[in-house]
Amino acid sequence: MAGTKRPENTTVGALRGSGHRLRTVKQELRENLIARLRAGEPSLPGMVGMDDTVVPEVERAVLAGHDFVLLGERGQGKTRLMRTLVGLLDEWTPVIEGSEINEHPFHPVTRGSIERAAALGDDLPVSWWHRDERYGEKLATPDTSVGDLIGDVDPTKIAEGRRLGDPQTVHYGLLPRFNRGIFGINELPDLAERIQVGLFNVLEERDVQIRGYALRLPLDLLLVASANPEDYTNRGRIITPLKDRFGAEIRTHYPEDVEQDVALIRQEAELAAAVPDHLLRVIAELTSQLRESPAIDQRSGVSARFAVAAAEAVAASALRRGAIVDENDPVARIGDLPAVLGTLRGKLEFEMGEEGREDEILDHLGRNATAAVFRDRLAGVDLSPFTNLFADEDTTVETGALVPASSLLQQFGRVEGLSTVLRRLGVSEDDVTPGQVAAAIELVLEGLYLTRRISKQSVDGTTVYGS
Incomplete structure (x- = not known):
């Protein structure tokens, strides 16, 4: 990976000593975008023909801390735009070593990580996550399940002797696994409506619900989705309550000349x-x-x-x-x-x-x-x-x-x-x-x-x- 060298801090104590500051993903995106704009650098390089139309709207959504939907016909660069957003993240970010959902060392959220942090204190091991790995993507298909996106019970963990109801028996889906990153959902209307309902909490309360578990898992991510105009696809629609939870709907277009x-x-x-x-x-x-x-x-x-x-x-x-x-x-x-x-x-x-x-x-x-x-x-x-x-x-x-x-x-x-x-x-x-x-x-x-x-x-x- 090109860029700066991986930081050498390997424990939470060393990380604190370095002066590292805890920021949410949206704060990180906002501050890095402001720095680019002040330096006169392109915020989303490679988005041809969108500098005066789509790019300013995306910039405003990022600065506002909004999740957003990109709406447009096929081949207008929606997926490329989503993937380009990762360039606005810090090159390296610290995570608790071994954490399934990339928890920040200063803010553990799962029971296992909280217990490890309490037991190890400043010796809690830290690893580093490159921004290229902080982008996840899922093509929405009618057979996509809540388990794919959010998570489900892991039968192998039950077989190991853990009791049903133990949060540690959960197998996390794609969204939790890209906690503290950016996640893109392509062709959102193709998701079954009952699956779209499963995204309500992610977008509004910023947590997940898995079956009947008493599990509150605050997610820190930017969620971006793409969709073709509904009058063309006729395969589905974005249900109104979900559209309401996205902060912005941005219309893309083809090159204008x-x-x-x-x-x-x-x-x-x-x-x-x-x-x-x-x-x-x-x-x-x-x-x-x-x-x-x-x-x-x-x-x-x-x-x-x-x-x-x-x-x-x-x-x-x-x-x-x-x-x-x-x-x-x-x-x-x-x-x-x-x-x-x-x-x-x-x-x-x-x-x-x-x-x-x-x-x-x-x-x-x-x-x-x-x-x-x-x-x-x-x-x-x-x-x-x-x-x-x-x-x-x-x-x-x-x-x-x-x-x-x-x-x-x-x-x-x-x-x-x-x-x-x-x-x-x-x-x-x-x-x-x-x-x-x-x-x-x-x-x-x-x-x-x-x-x-x-x-x-x-x-x-x-x-x-x-x-």
């Missing part, structure tokens, strides 16, 4: 080969158009995972081409996108009346996205040298998924204005490669076709541009 989508793709995608900026913009533009298309069920939404998967798929297509045609440093091209869109259909939910037209819709929006990026990036550039290549009706240029960059460049030769195109597409002349040039040329060809200045025919993965 193409630039934010591109930044998100760059941050999240693991690319197996180079994908030029203009192709990332085409994917971002396509994603944006899908989120506005009447053919798509917008209650479901279009996840950011669609754009990320598309970028990774075109990179894989380039890598495949490089392996088959023995091309070094392959670069993804516009022609790689149509071939992978079909594999991404499972990430979209089309409206009922669009059955059978899914590929047609994706192809149409893909062309629109390409044309939009072509106009945006190359507006005002003189492309007549490219169209002049097709002055002779017999002149054609062939490209495709398995056409190497060198072959495409040989068909073009030297074209006036190519350096201007590369510069407008953000390709540096100092480290330009054949793959980058081929990707730029293919964008120009496709853009000229979409603006009806040249023709195009596609057969079996091969595309031929002509006059």
Whole structure:
């Protein structure tokens, strides 16, 4: 684990001598967040496009000491946001060594720890818990039980001879085991209503009740949940008394412009080969158009995972081409996108009346996205040298998924204005490669076709541009 070294205090006496101060999790989060804000540091790094909307609302909830619900469509970064909160915790926090629920050495709460503290005094052993381990998460499913979240009787402890009713026979659930940390519940409406009732005490009285045990166990944690809008899921709902116990409900959203989508793709995608900026913009533009298309069920939404998967798929297509045609440093091209869109259909939910037209819709929006990026990036550039290549009706240029960059460049030769195109597409002349040039040329060809200045025919993965 990167960061500061694990503290060396190993007993409660040494911990007191060091001047350590007992704080609740919410006090710890509040003070660390204030320190970040005063230092001008991002409170939730990596939350692209939410700096002026969601992040301030989360900051206010943390400063208020509120548990909260993140409400939004799939793929809006709700889980990532929950996991990012752990960065606001202290890097190391002391716990009573051997405690099942991570009790603070200054504040034991279980009978066993209280007895140990009384018997050992300043010699009570202390261990240290890293913040990366202080975040727990549960995907709510209909079969989740109260025992999973809160706890239940442990039959093995009964078998050892302890009497039923002894609090030490309890097997703690996930929430107590992340006491003094942050716990996230994904898809909260999917929890059965009777299980949601089991969270009442955790959120309001900050304790747990397990069967008929006379057990008061004050929990110290931040509880965060995520949910899709109820009008989409129809699988369940957050019951009103539970919603009332959360301090805040925060609505998330998708990136609000193409630039934010591109930044998100760059941050999240693991690319197996180079994908030029203009192709990332085409994917971002396509994603944006899908989120506005009447053919798509917008209650479901279009996840950011669609754009990320598309970028990774075109990179894989380039890598495949490089392996088959023995091309070094392959670069993804516009022609790689149509071939992978079909594999991404499972990430979209089309409206009922669009059955059978899914590929047609994706192809149409893909062309629109390409044309939009072509106009945006190359507006005002003189492309007549490219169209002049097709002055002779017999002149054609062939490209495709398995056409190497060198072959495409040989068909073009030297074209006036190519350096201007590369510069407008953000390709540096100092480290330009054949793959980058081929990707730029293919964008120009496709853009000229979409603006009806040249023709195009596609057969079996091969595309031929002509006059």
